[in-house]
Amino acid sequence: MSFTEELSRIVGAENVLQEEHKLSYLVDKHHRLIGNAISVVKPKSTEEVAAIVRLCNKHKITITPQGGNTGFVGAAIPDDSENNIVLSLERMNSIRAIDLENDTITVDAGCLLHEVHEQASEHQRLFPLSFGAEKHCSIGGNLATNAGGSKVIRYGSARELTLGLEVVTAEGEIWSNLKGLRKDNSGYDLRDLYIGSEGTLGVITAAVLKLYPVPQAQKLAFLLFDTIKNAVTFLADIKPKLGAGLTAYELISANNLELVRKNRLVDELPFSDPKNEANWYVLLEFSDHENERHADDLIKTVIDAGINAGIVKSALVAKNKQQTKLFWRIRNIEISKAHQISERYLVRHDISLPVSQITQFLAITEQKLRKAYPHTASLIYGHLADGNLHYDVALRFSTTDAEFKIEQARITKIVHDGVRSLGGSICAEYGVGQIKVDQLLFYKTQIELDLMRRLKRAFDPQGIFNPGKIIPVNNLSDDKNLQIVKALGATS
Structure with a gap:
């Protein structure tokens, strides 16, 4: 049985897109980047995502997770190799639960941001994450990039608005921490590591989000x-x-x-x-x-x-x-x-x-x-x-x-x-993706880059999740990066 046939057994043949049907998933919103993929796979559940990850491990196929594909830095666009799939979470779009006493809403990663706004509003609550792409971007993508928007000064970015996650690991295991706790000091905060990691450490499949009172x-x-x-x-x-x-x-x-x-x-x-x-x-x-x-x-x-x-x-x-x-x-x-x-x-x-x-x-x-x-x-x-x-x-x-x-x-x-x-950052709310990944060689310290690489190896030892994003592959001594130095006008 071929790899594509095995994918079809997991999600159904109609949810494994090939040829011209996959093209819109391979291009970024500004048509600056185009990637390649064996297929675009559209699971409906976390269990299906886990099965896909295990299958990709078996065949040594890399995975590019994708939400609404509204990003600016190409984090959701695969590279141009023929050894990857795009994992689209658009079918995972359910509102799982609303807890008004705890002021939380639990949603699938494929839910669009404006759908969360509407659900919160129907219950006289506010979910404050807000920006222009809200009718097209998904919660999973918002969390993967730690999205900001216009109300960060009061409510914080996506990381501050999230209480819990469900994630599929690089081994195809499911880590579920959808408790909705505001206090939990029982070890490392894995939630905060996954948020903002642009799909390089795991696949976010669901989240518990904070709700707030609607202003008078x-x-x-x-x-x-x-x-x-x-x-x-x-x-x-x-x-x-x-x-x-x-x-x-x-x-x-x-x-x-x-x-x-x-x-x-x-x-x-x-x-x-x-x-x-x-x-x-x-x-x-x-x-x-x-x-x-x-x-x-x-x-x-x-x-x-x-x-x-x-x-x-x-x-x-x-x-x-x-x-x-x-x-x-x-x-x-x-x-x-x-x-x-x-x-x-x-x-x-x-x-x-x-x-x-x-x-x-x-x-x-x-x-x-x-x-x-x-x-x-x-x-x-x-x-x-x-x-x-x-x-x-x-x-x-x-x-x-x-x-x-x-x-x-x-x-x-x-x-x-x-x-x-002046002590700033070249990546504020759009993330790093593939557009800025090589620039981190000049604007991050060596110890920062080393720690990031160690985390990547620990969470994704086979390197199957979103290759070419966030983590610069080479060091400054490599020919590729010397070319980048010259292109940027720096001293080589």
């Missing part, structure tokens, strides 16, 4: 600042006044709004003239657990204080649900859409810094970029409250695809060197 009122304000320093200063000013009610503080550069206006993606922008590139915008969300009037008074008080102090230039508070949806739509959907429409050559970065270092980072990095590349535009947005910026650089000069790869490496080095010099 929410207020969303679009703020205008004339400097990034003022946006950072205002954040520090309002934190003690709003406390845990500060649930989002999202930064948007003026040229991002101008792209949205230029492409007519919304009927009306919150501010009439986004063309002044000295301007910065912030979406401020305040969630109140008292009442509407208290929320109105408090948001008005902090904004008026900012305006009177000359920190806030102008502000618009959403008048109704329709305007609230518009503000979030601009931030979560239309900016990315404008990039896709207008910018053929865009160098993407997902970085994090201490909030106190962001003003200095932008000043230094923008100066270096303008000097090296006068004909570029930095399209900056992100989660200012937790120091996470999406620092995208648009190349607005004549180039080719081959030239772009060279310029991309050089621009990335300028940005990432600036991040490192």
Whole structure:
């Protein structure tokens, strides 16, 4: 019996995709990466996942776990060898349980994020993980990348929102810890190791997630600042006044709004003239657990204080649900859409810094970029409250695809060197995947890399889970990595 026939016995022949049926699973969302696979396998249960892993061990076949395939760094795309399968968890999409007394929801890894939102809402609860891809991304993928989003400042990232996991190990065993405990000091925290490991240590098949009370009122304000320093200063000013009610503080550069206006993606922008590139915008969300009037008074008080102090230039508070949806739509959907429409050559970065270092980072990095590349535009947005910026650089000069790869490496080095010099990270919420894996050789210490490799060998001794992701294969002395050094413009 062939390997494919054995797979079919586990999940059914209709759930083993081959030839043209598998192609959409082999390409990333931006069509930058394409992999290869013997087949795409779609199990329905954790037991089927375990059987598939055991079979792959037997045949020495590697496995690329895949959720909604909405990632930016290629973590869910296989390499181009013919010795792997894509393990799609999309059929594992059940809500297993809701415990209102414990404020938890237990779900399969293939559940889409917005389905968890809907289930929580039906029970007058909130699951706060939130970002633009929520209708397409899966919980398993969110956990595999330790997803962040817009509400990290209040609720934390995916790791902080998870109480327990069910995981299939590299030997095909099932580790189930779906207890929903908030305190458990009985040894190493295996949950935290699996979350953020991008499918390189095991396959997450289910999770217990935290639920929260639904706020009695929410207020969303679009703020205008004339400097990034003022946006950072205002954040520090309002934190003690709003406390845990500060649930989002999202930064948007003026040229991002101008792209949205230029492409007519919304009927009306919150501010009439986004063309002044000295301007910065912030979406401020305040969630109140008292009442509407208290929320109105408090948001008005902090904004008026900012305006009177000359920190806030102008502000618009959403008048109704329709305007609230518009503000979030601009931030979560239309900016990315404008990039896709207008910018053929865009160098993407997902970085994090201490909030106190962001003003200095932008000043230094923008100066270096303008000097090296006068004909570029930095399209900056992100989660200012937790120091996470999406620092995208648009190349607005004549180039080719081959030239772009060279310029991309050089621009990335300028940005990432600036991040490192100020104690930041080159991987904030998108993860490492295959896009950034080799760069870790320059931005992680040797002891960090060694410890990561030891963990990989301990959890996955045969190396069957998601090869080529997170863990750089070689050391700096290898020819491949010397080539990378030269491409990045570093000293070899």
